Amino acid sequence: MEERIARAVKQSGRSRSDVTLVAVSKKFSAAYIRAAYAAGIRDFGENYVQEFAEKQTALADLGEARFHLIGHLQSNKARLACSLFDVVQTADSIRLIERLQDAAAARGRLLDVLLEIKLSPEQAKAGAAPDDIPQLLGAAQKCTHLRLRGLMTMPPWSEDPEHSRPYFRKLAVLARQYQLRDLSMGMSGDLEVAIEEGATIIRIGTALFGPRPKPQTSTIPAA
Numbered sequence: 001m002e003e004r005i006a007r008a009v010k011q012s013g014r015s016r017s018d019v020t021l022v023a024v025s026k027k028f029s030a031a032y033i034r035a036a037y038a039a040g041i042r043d044f045g046e047n048y049v050q051e052f053a054e055k056q057t058a059l060a061d062l063g064e065a066r067f068h069l070i071g072h073l074q075s076n077k078a079r080l081a082c083s084l085f086d087v088v089q090t091a092d093s094i095r096l097i098e099r100l101q102d103a104a105a106a107r108g109r110l111l112d113v114l115l116e117i118k119l120s121p122e123q124a125k126a127g128a129a130p131d132d133i134p135q136l137l138g139a140a141q142k143c144t145h146l147r148l149r150g151l152m153t154m155p156p157w158s159e160d161p162e163h164s165r166p167y168f169r170k171l172a173v174l175a176r177q178y179q180l181r182d183l184s185m186g187m188s189g190d191l192e193v194a195i196e197e198g199a200t201i202i203r204i205g206t207a208l209f210g211p212r213p214k215p216q217t218s219t220i221p222a223a
């Protein structure tokens with residue numbers, strides 16, 4: 001993985017420190033996260049609040065780990081999410097932003113937030129429309145306990161990484177327009193294209209951990 005990232009940043013004339021690797025550990029047990037941490041990974045992405053709540057107690061001693069929520073968050077889980085995650089990458093409504101602010105204020109902490117943007121109707125249901133960004137930014141600016149770091153998107157799935165490029169490019173244009181620093185885009189299949197288009201955060205699951213265990217099988221590692 002490091003080789004792929006190194007090659008991509010070099011080809012884009014960027015530096016390795018411009019890009020944070022978030023290891024997507026959904027469906028993998030705490031043991032996998034622990035092993036990746038031992039190998040030097042510090043940022044982890046999880047999709048489901050409840051799933052991570054169950055793993056988190058086994059990971060409390062990983063002092064330098066940063067956990068990112070990268071799956072859709074319902075407002076009624078904002079409080080729990082705020083107690084588990086360092087970064088919420090999927091803020092997509094004013095209501096959710098306000099709930100996260102309340103939760104972060106109640107805990108007396110600062111929470112990093114990215115706005116999830118939906119750039120086409122083909123994409124998953126979650127995500128705010130680009131036209132909603134000004135209102136969301138306005139709401140976030142009033143939130144003393146949130147730090148709005150940037151934008152996140154997930155293009156429609158495709159085998160061809162070039163199909164992701166227009167989405168990544170559009171997200172980069174929006175981030176520039178609104179002077180937001182972070183661009184969370186790029187997964188196992190298209191991380192090179194994402195880095196070329198300016199990704200500062202890539203979210204990598206399969207290429208690090210292998211294929212995800214199927215839902216009907218146990219999530220406990222075989223060995």
Ligand SMILES: *Cc1c(COP(=O)(O)O)cnc(C)c1O
Nearest residue numbers: 024070187188203204205206207
């Ligand atoms: C699962 C997931 C990833 C990782 O996908 P891979 O193709 O396994 O690298 C990244 N981002 C989000 C939002 C995901 O749900």
